[in-house]
Amino acid sequence: MVIQKEFGHLWELLSQIPDPEIPVINLVELGVIRKIEEKPDQDKVVITITPTYTGCPAKKLFNDLILEKLYENGYKNVELVSQLHPVWTTDWLTEETKAKLLKEGISPPTAENKIIQCPHCKSTDTRMISAFGSTPCQALYSCNKCLEPFNYFKCH
Ligand SMILES: [Zn+2]
Structure with missing residues (x-):
């Protein structure tokens, strides 16, 4: 932004x-x-x-x-x-901010295709466990590769 x-x-x-x-x-x-x-x-x-x-x-x-x-x-x-329009999108997060989220084990969606990447091993082979993670703005995912759970920042 x-x-x-x-x-x-x-x-x-x-x-x-x-x-x-x-x-x-x-x-x-x-x-x-x-x-x-x-x-x-x-x-x-x-x-x-x-x-x-x-x-x-x-x-x-x-x-x-x-x-x-x-x-x-x-x-x-x-x-x-x-101001509700234009709606907030994770595209407004800078690359630096996205990197900080990844470090915290929170996966921000990529702008292109919303591939959900594991913040631990960077695998895109992931699945949703629960629509609600540690906060209502996050969903709980699990990585099929390293088997680690992580939070996905789903607000958009
Ligand atoms: Zn992983």
């Missing part, structure tokens, strides 16, 4: 917030923060957020974490706008 150049200090603050479901990545890396606008005339900050998927239970938590972080840093008047 293209990170907006303006309001770098605000992007910086938001990048300090870990994803509540996957703490190794932050909300900016997750790509849920789409736009930041500062309105000095109204002494207000407007943040546009696209949740990872509409039923994502983490959505309210994202909002609370953002408001809390900005409040602590002197931004008392913050408006959060939910």
